[in-house]
Amino acid sequence: MEKLVESSYKHVLQNINKPNLYKDLFPYDEIPKITFNDIQVPMGLPKDIWITDTTFRDGQQSMPPYTAEQIIKIYDYLNKLDNNSGIIRQTEFFLYSDKDRKAAEVCMERGYDFPEVTSWIRANKKDFELVKKMGIKETGMLMSCSDYHIFRKLNKSREEAMKMYLSLVEEALSNGIVPRCHLEDITRADFYGFVVPFVNKLMEMSKQSGIQVKIRACDTLGLGVPYSGASLPRSVQSIIHGLKYCCNVPSEAIEWHGHNDFYGVVNNATTAWLYGCSSINTSLLGIGERTGNCPLEAMLVEYGQLTGNTKNMNLQLITEIAEYFKKEMKYDVPPRTPFVGSQFNVTRAGIHADGILKDEEIYNIFNTDKILNRPVVVAVNQYSGLAGIAAWINTYFRLKDEDKIDKKDERILPIKEWVDNQYKNGRNTIIGNNELELIVRQVIPEIFQIAS
Template structure:
């Protein structure tokens, strides 16, 4: 057993040794496959170590394109503009990653490069093959992601290699990138099913050695490819996000600013795991717009913007109202249907139907609105009218739709509100099951509050 001095802990610690194995370690006690994966605990708790600076990276044009029709050059250009606008010069939306394989991908990269934006920086993604690396050099890109699968599921079953064969191939392509002066970002695919101490850490130690020799960063992206990562303290590796990040920083000696988490949402943990990665030492979290990505999707970029603000106490300079612009572009221009109750971007994310909630909104919207969505996202709270909305719901809808506040606001005790509610009640008594749409409510308002229609028209003009 070898020991060495750890410059991070300032202690002598065990040096983790590479283990080449004849048979793959598939962790069948955790991943039986014919059953739901298990949460196994080792009760090991590691300390939080949040980096001084936090960043969000984007894979909308890479992983995000693997679950939908490819974007056109113009669509990529517009979305890249919106990412830049959201970043607003803060440098928090740090990078955006692109495919390079098709003509459209390469044209999009050139068009985005021509914009001259500082942020997001343009990076690429390739397989660990030298013919792929040539694409990066030809495009003049300064940093590229390289696929370096690290679980035995991938090494043995997909690549048909041994661990030592895979490691040598990976190190060869990383060395080629460094020789060309290009920063490699090593995507440790399927890290939440990998032998962390027997393969991941020894491999990362070799990568850091290459970095020191070349005088260039070798970045690490920890990829939770199947969304199996868990943030719960005390869960055993390979599923523990805290232990993965802590280990990469403290035993792998990866500087936080070189470390990135890439999560998927298969078990509803994408956002929580990404925040956990920040808390335990990764400066970067990888995301996609609206979370669009393989299978259940990636970590939503807009969610991590909100997580950043909650952790830091301010926006860091980002313009959060652009989140609404992004959502509107997807729905109106790309014909992408966002589930209406999706947080922050769905049409009904801040909508209420319950009469008691609508009554609270009438008194003070802060009672039932998560924050000032009008100011922060340009999205006022919405009231949806159905059989349960009551007088308060009708009055709240009118006040919201016509932007009536203070003395101008309509009271739920107004007899005209009661007449509208009577019409609504009759609809549902006759068997209606759908909500009362805005156009119908506007017609009712036109009948009972004609002065409001002229007020709305004057505002539009």
């Protein structure tokens, strides 16, 4: 028997004369405030969760423009990374330049099931004509929902903004195109005074047309917080819960789009999943406006942690994709970035190196070699000691079982002596892999036969 839910209260548009800017929360000359009302909303991870991509939209607009060839190559990467698992379900394209339209056409011609090619447009009918000409089945539509944007950017009233948005959705539905409504700046919006009555209108139109209108909740400035009992408009839990239970938006039609301005982008995205949102919008390497978007690779790992499996995704491609961005785009991934940074599984501390020497599981987050094609690495410096040098040899040459070098092996004593002399003579940088490889070749040449 289905649970009966109280639904008699009807939220109506509050068409106020002056914008509600929540200055008690966002004083601008001070750090924003987080308030709590201690209202608890139920957790409810949907049965089906997935990821969408904005590398070619939000990612591209924060980088030098990608060439058509680069876009197509990255799209192919996304398809191979997903590997027909259906976890990376969609990606979105700009349509404003000939280059972007050509790239989108080529990607559509690939015929991949995943990720589906969708588009992104501003809330005007001129932009919508581009979608129709391209034959794209679903498009994102920018629909700013905070008074910061409605009053100050659009110079409209709430009622005027709503009418403009609804007319574009009507145009999409009449052409059989799925509208994905991007509720920009939802974490500074009047949720019950604008968002809920607006989304209720969208759901009415969805029901009448038989086409599911999608809602993207956009945390444009990264102001969302995942904390239990936090108040709107910043509460991720309450936003997702409200869309589901005040607006009757099904989980599969709710998408979360976050930014990392306050370091919360991954936690907020995971919270959105946990409280009933099926889709998380991401970009490769987290590249996006200001501090960036939610990293796609982070949410693939979060997916694995929440569901207990990664289906048949080819996660080793994450490493290859990061290398492609480095070499082709000249994009420097911060070295300590989880999963993709050059130092993310490198240890320098002697005590950690000793632990890795005994059992790599002690200080490695998971089998990074198997899952990401990134073997654990021990860097050698003045603090590494015999254990650090032995651990470097074992990890660098991928020695296993009886072939592994022990820290008590006398053959590493001259290597340790060489390292010590480097720092006695004033060196202040780590020893490079190429340097260590040369001295290992001199002192323990047989390792190269074992490793070959």
